Amino acid sequence: MAATSEVRRIKLGNQGLEVSAQGLGCMGLSIFEGADKFEAEHVALIHHAIDSGITLLDTSDVYGPETNELLLGKALKDGMREKVQLATKFGMLYEDGNWCYRGDPAYVRAACEASLRRLGVSCIDLYYQHRIDTTVPIEVTMGELKKLVEEGKIKYIGLSEASASTIRRAHAVHPLTAVQLEWSLWSRDVEEDIIPTCRELGIGIVAYSPLGLGFFAKGPKLIENVDNGDYRKANCIALLQGLPRFQQENLDHNKILYEKVNAMAEKKSCTPAQLALAWVHHQGDDVCPIPGTSKIKNLNQNIGALSVKLTTQEMAELEAMGRPDSVKGERSATYIVTYKNSETPPLSSWNTA
Template sequence: MKHIRLRDLEVSRIGLGAMGMSHGYTGAGTDEAESVRTVHRALELGVTFIDTAEVYGPYTNEELVGRALKGRRDQVVLATKFGLISHSGREGGTDSSPANVRTAVEGSLRRLDTDRIDLYYQHRVDPGTPIEETVGALAELVQEGKIRYIGLSEAGPDTVRRAHAVHPVTAVQSEYSLFTRDPEARVLPVLRELGIGFVPFSPLGRGFLTGTIRSTDQFDPTDFRADNPRFTEENFRHNLRLADEVAAVAAQVGATPAQVALAWLLARGDDIAPIPGTKRVARVEENSAADAVRLSDEQLARLTGLPPAAGDTHNESGMRMMER
């Protein structure tokens, strides 16, 4: 597994998103032993970048990751996120007030069973707290050694610039894939101007780009994709054509659709470290092998030229929480 740098932080070229082990997807939380095996197998394959958040569960995913990394903590760059849970009971969906940041980090350190968090992200921009105040509190945590680096998630260019002026931002995490190209126009140019790394989440389009999702009947009622606009009937049928194009390229190169989707992302720059999520050993083996897939210029152009996916990436309330 190759490594890259997110600003000053070295990580494996492909990471592991842990959310689906406990939260959000069909089958989440049903096989903790397999999830732990998946983390251990990722480490064996050279994956050193593990991503979680306090809101996943809530809390249970951090606890799972903490157990999985027992005795292995020094092998990984451990990332988690705060700000979607208010520990003071504040309403509105976000709370990145300095007091909440301090409460949140102590909880995450305890659940992850660690003395430091390598990369600590604001999960969503909080319109009720100036970003300067939030980053000021995070900078204090860096000085105290509780976190090593600061990140933002789904932050727009203005927020990124303002945050970076207070303390260097190491990485911005946003949804990015052949299924979601939004960051290309506004966010990525600013990150590259400032030397900030980029971490695409949902790099497989929430499973759509794997080619294995052919009907929403595959989702159980707890699966957030069941009412996601991208997965509604008319949009779903349109988006299947994108998945089929990825599968066609995969057949040409002798790889899986998931590996091709990740290889396309890796070809977008050496400052990008996607974090495909899975709770299965076989999938982490498949995803990690994408590091060796090489796409021709023609294949890259074919994929880059695919039309946009139909439908918003989140429901209405979720879209309001993102700066794009």
């Protein structure tokens, strides 16, 4: 299915931010070794996305690290900046072979100013805390972000992978515009508590990995189907094999879900990726999925998902396919912080001396 549908606009949260109903996750354009050799192609892909109606571009200072923000900075020159809403993140670092997380005020400010320089902009539209620093009260982190809003360096604030209680505490300091979380047919645990909390508070929902890291595009043979000439192949294999759901003993079970989605997609004359993405779109107009790709063909197919219409019965069938027991394995590696372990100390514990 081609990208023939007009990309509609939605209001993300109730603070005034308006974005395309589907964004572009830019992480995959920079995280693999050798990505810099494809800079011209990646800039062309970003321009094609914008020309196609995609306005929300999602990056982070840790992608690359830093090179993804530099790439977007180059792509947004010559009048492109005014056409997009630019989202980036701070607080997730890879140092000395380990992941660490920071939300202290000095770091928040330094990270923001560094991202502004790399992106070549005077203001970031949506600034997320990428992962929660569990050593710093969320009120302290939000207090510094609120100052950055007041100074005009960022417009809107978001959190990524935050628990419901963390979201509530943060929102009490300054209204959140968006919460970014993993949501797809095989990652639905957020529906229990996080999604209802966001909707109660009027916070927009940005769904990353809506295609299950490519699982709903390629199925259980995802690793085998990475082109031999693809510069990402070795890194892609290492990444996926490190995730529980892509380990063979779990993948043999999980492939049943893909086969069911694929069979329904054939009946609807769309791809399984488009069907899985359409399911996310049908969750509501407060949801913006941000699938990523490095190929214009795949980008066009992702946009085509906007024209896939699902009936109430079809939605029920898909949700029955994606029951919790249909998927084996945790969605992320144990060393990565998620909303399940994002609680922070009480504000009273913070020593400002």
